[in-house]
Amino acid sequence: MDQFDRSQILKWLNPIGLRNFHLALNWLKRNPYRVVGLSIITALCLIAALAPVLAPYEPRYMGWAPFLKPGPEHWLGTDDMGKDIFSQFLYASRISIAVGFAAATVAITIGVAVGLTAGYYRGRVEDLLMGATDLFLLIPALPIMILLASYLGPSVMNVVLVIALLWWCTTARVVHSRVIQVREMQFVESLKAMAFSDHYIVFKHIMLNTKDVIVAKWSLAIASAMMAEAGLAFLGLGDPFQISWGGMISNAFNRGGFAMNLWWWYVAPGGMICLAATAFFLVSMQSRKSSYSMEMV
Amino acid sequence: MEPLLRVRSLSVTFPTLYGPFEAVSDLDLDLAPGERVALMGESGCGKSVLGHAIIGLMSDVADVRGLIEYRGRDLCRMSEEEVRRIRGASIGLIPQSPGSALDPVLRVGRQIDEMYVLIEGKGQKEAKVLTIKRLNDVGFDDPEETYDTYPHRMSGGMCERALIAMGTALDPDLLVADEPTKGLDPESKMHVIDQLMERATGKTLLLITHDYYVAAACDRVVVMYSGQIIEDGPAHIVLTAPRHPYVIGLWQALPENGLRPMPGTMDRDKTANCRFMNRCPFRDEKCHTPQELREIGDAHLVRCCHA
Numbered sequence: 001m002d003q004f005d006r007s008q009i010l011k012w013l014n015p016i017g018l019r020n021f022h023l024a025l026n027w028l029k030r031n032p033y034r035v036v037g038l039s040i041i042t043a044l045c046l047i048a049a050l051a052p053v054l055a056p057y058e059p060r061y062m063g064w065a066p067f068l069k070p071g072p073e074h075w076l077g078t079d080d081m082g083k084d085i086f087s088q089f090l091y092a093s094r095i096s097i098a099v100g101f102a103a104a105t106v107a108i109t110i111g112v113a114v115g116l117t118a119g120y121y122r123g124r125v126e127d128l129l130m131g132a133t134d135l136f137l138l139i140p141a142l143p144i145m146i147l148l149a150s151y152l153g154p155s156v157m158n159v160v161l162v163i164a165l166l167w168w169c170t171t172a173r174v175v176h177s178r179v180i181q182v183r184e185m186q187f188v189e190s191l192k193a194m195a196f197s198d199h200y201i202v203f204k205h206i207m208l209n210t211k212d213v214i215v216a217k218w219s220l221a222i223a224s225a226m227m228a229e230a231g232l233a234f235l236g237l238g239d240p241f242q243i244s245w246g247g248m249i250s251n252a253f254n255r256g257g258f259a260m261n262l263w264w265w266y267v268a269p270g271g272m273i274c275l276a277a278t279a280f281f282l283v284s285m286q287s288r289k290s291s292y293s294m295e296m297v
Numbered sequence: 298m299e300p301l302l303r304v305r306s307l308s309v310t311f312p313t314l315y316g317p318f319e320a321v322s323d324l325d326l327d328l329a330p331g332e333r334v335a336l337m338g339e340s341g342c343g344k345s346v347l348g349h350a351i352i353g354l355m356s357d358v359a360d361v362r363g364l365i366e367y368r369g370r371d372l373c374r375m376s377e378e379e380v381r382r383i384r385g386a387s388i389g390l391i392p393q394s395p396g397s398a399l400d401p402v403l404r405v406g407r408q409i410d411e412m413y414v415l416i417e418g419k420g421q422k423e424a425k426v427l428t429i430k431r432l433n434d435v436g437f438d439d440p441e442e443t444y445d446t447y448p449h450r451m452s453g454g455m456c457e458r459a460l461i462a463m464g465t466a467l468d469p470d471l472l473v474a475d476e477p478t479k480g481l482d483p484e485s486k487m488h489v490i491d492q493l494m495e496r497a498t499g500k501t502l503l504l505i506t507h508d509y510y511v512a513a514a515c516d517r518v519v520v521m522y523s524g525q526i527i528e529d530g531p532a533h534i535v536l537t538a539p540r541h542p543y544v545i546g547l548w549q550a551l552p553e554n555g556l557r558p559m560p561g562t563m564d565r566d567k568t569a570n571c572r573f574m575n576r577c578p579f580r581d582e583k584c585h586t587p588q589e590l591r592e593i594g595d596a597h598l599v600r601c602c603h604a
Contacts, residue, residue: 186397193352193392194463195384195416208402 037282095244104221106164111171119179223280245269307363335512338521389469395456406444454485530597
């Protein structure tokens with residue numbers, strides 16, 4: 001009876017899309033890690049978006065007494081130039097998150113394009129593309145990142161490009177091997193027999209079958225990009241006018257925060273970098289677990 | 298009558314580590330419009346290769362020679378674009394292994410929709426209506442629910458029926474079914490064959506199978522051995538009173554005919570005058586002369602000097 005009622009209710013709700021809501025709830029139940037990860041990410045994005053509302057003061061205003069301890073007026077105290085650290089901290093989330101998303105998205109787009117093309121067409125195209133990928137994989141990431149960032153000059157755009165340039169190759173490798181696996185499956189052959197174009201088979205069927213890998217790789221890439229950005233910023237290669245969490249730690253290091261043991265200055269941004277990276281790792285972890293690649297072969 | 302499909306001296310050769318391997322050798326086959334033909338043979342005899350060559354699904358490494366004419370036009374000599382137009386709309390494929398022949402991440406209905414949307418250029422809504430009608434035609438009780446189901450939630454028989462709906466979606470004149478009953482239990486096997494035969498009414502069907510009972514549902518049976526056609530005739534004659542020693546052996550191996558297995562395995566040697574000679578109980582000196590496919594009865598051809 002219970003079962004019957006439920007299905008009736010669902011059928012009735014179907015036209016207004018509430019059935020999808022029910023499915024979404026089910027999905028959340030089955031993906032606990034992802035729920036945790038996604039909630040953290042949502043919270044961070046909200047903080048970034050609402051920074052102007054949430055911040056108690058203008059982050060660049062330098063009129064406060066320097067080196068104030070955390071208190072009700074200044075939750076994280078003030079820095080050497082008399083700026084409010086908490087306001088800086090909120091605004092810095094924008095840069096960190098934006099760089100993470102942008103760099104990862106560029107890297108994944110390149111990686112997926114290379115992996116799909118190489119995996120689907122095989123032959124000489126594959127040799128060429130995967131050879132190039134291997135070449136990029138061989139380059140030691142950190143030195144080249146530092147070199148490029150200092151050569152291109154410090155700007156947010158350059159940091160994004162440098163990270164993207166070094167992150168696409170692992171994606172290309174993973175996508176490539178999954179595509180090889182999928183393209184040999186029977187349904188691809190029947191699609192070919194039924195006159196669908198290569199373009200359509202690759203972009204609809206093969207990419208859909210690769211999506212769990214792509215999503216996992218994307219969220220891993222965001223985590224890595226955020227950490228790489230923090231690293232570059234800490235080394236002073238970030239944009240000096242667009243302070244990120246890494247940049248805040250760099251400031252704390254260069255301007256006496258570490259020396260005078262003002263831990264509130266660098267622990268908050270450091271902790272946020274860890275939290276954000278963990279959240280993205282959690283999201284990718286779940287999709288690795290729920291991957292059906294094992295049942296498929 | 299002008300045949301719908303005419304295959305002339307078709308040879309398909311694959312390069313292997315041990316030298317070239319001729320999977321199909323110098324094969325002739327005509328399919329008349331409306332004819333339902335079962336292509337039988339054991340694994341490795343070249344029946345699937347022949348089927349794939351007809352629908353133009355040969356890997357690049359294969360060397361395909363000969364003529365495959367569909368309505369008098371040679372499929373091998375057409376441009377990629379022309380072949381594409383004929384496939385799907387005029388030649389439908391019902392693939393084997395129902396478990397993997399549907400995209401696992403797309404709902405079943407969506408996959409059939411694509412035939413209408415991408416090949417015929419219909420709208421999404423119209424496509425859905427047509428798809429649901431097709432699913433109903435192949436015996437789904439609740440086609441709307443099936444439309445929204447993922448393939449892994451359906452049984453092998455259900456997947457195969459969905460594939461039949463997909464293969465016949467655009468009403469092709471020629472249907473190539475590649476072992477549609479592979480891996481199905483006898484019950485759903487008969488159900489699938491019933492549905493297939495119903496959908497194939499008025500169309501030409503080439504049914505590739507190694508199942509005696511499935512072949513019995515067709516009008517004509519063609520038996521292949523080691524890349525050649527060795528017997529070709531009306532189903533009731535080939536299946537009950539075969540004349541080629543190999544087909545006789547198959548008949549005797551059936552449970553109701555004594556369950557006597559055939560000794561030996563298929564020879565890789567393709568140069569012998571009779572490729573079945575090493576396993577044949579009737580072999581003698583005459584077998585060392587070239588064996589041609591000859592007519593021994595009404596539309597009944599056999600490649601054996603003893604028949």
